[in-house]
Amino acid sequence: MRYWAAAKAAAGTAEEPYAAATLAEALxxxxxxxxxxxxxxxxxxxxxxxxxxxxxxxxDHAAVRLAEGGTVEVLPPFAGG
Numbered sequence: 001m002r003y004w005a006a007a008k009a010a011a012g013t014a015e016e017p018y019a020a021a022t023l024a025e026a027l028x029x030x031x032x033x034x035x036x037x038x039x040x041x042x043x044x045x046x047x048x049x050x051x052x053x054x055x056x057x058x059x060d061h062a063a064v065r066l067a068e069g070g071t072v073e074v075l076p077p078f079a080g081g
Contacts, residue, residue, distance in 0.1 A: 001030060006076040007047055010040040018072065023051060024061035026072055048075045 002015045011034055020026035027044060034040035049056040049064075050073035056064055066072065 001026065001072045001074055003074045004076065005078065006043050007040075007074045010034070010037060010043045012037070018066070020066055022062050022066060023049060023056060023064035023072065026066060027061060043076055044074070046076055048077075049073065050075065 001018050003011045003013065008014050011030075016030075016033075018026040018029065020029060031041050031044065049061075050071075051064055052067060052070045
């Protein structure tokens, strides 16, 4: 998982590995890993996600399959586009 901007600040890291079959599982594990920082969970609520370069959009995160060795980009809202 690659974190950008406010997500990176809240996670305290730019990226970390995931071991999950779906985006929902990966995000749940990330929330648990960063449970000591409640701001992380709040930031995730506002984020959009790219999975291997494809926007997730409004799809159910439980239905978004992750490939082993793939990339999840965690993108908080950016000012100015």
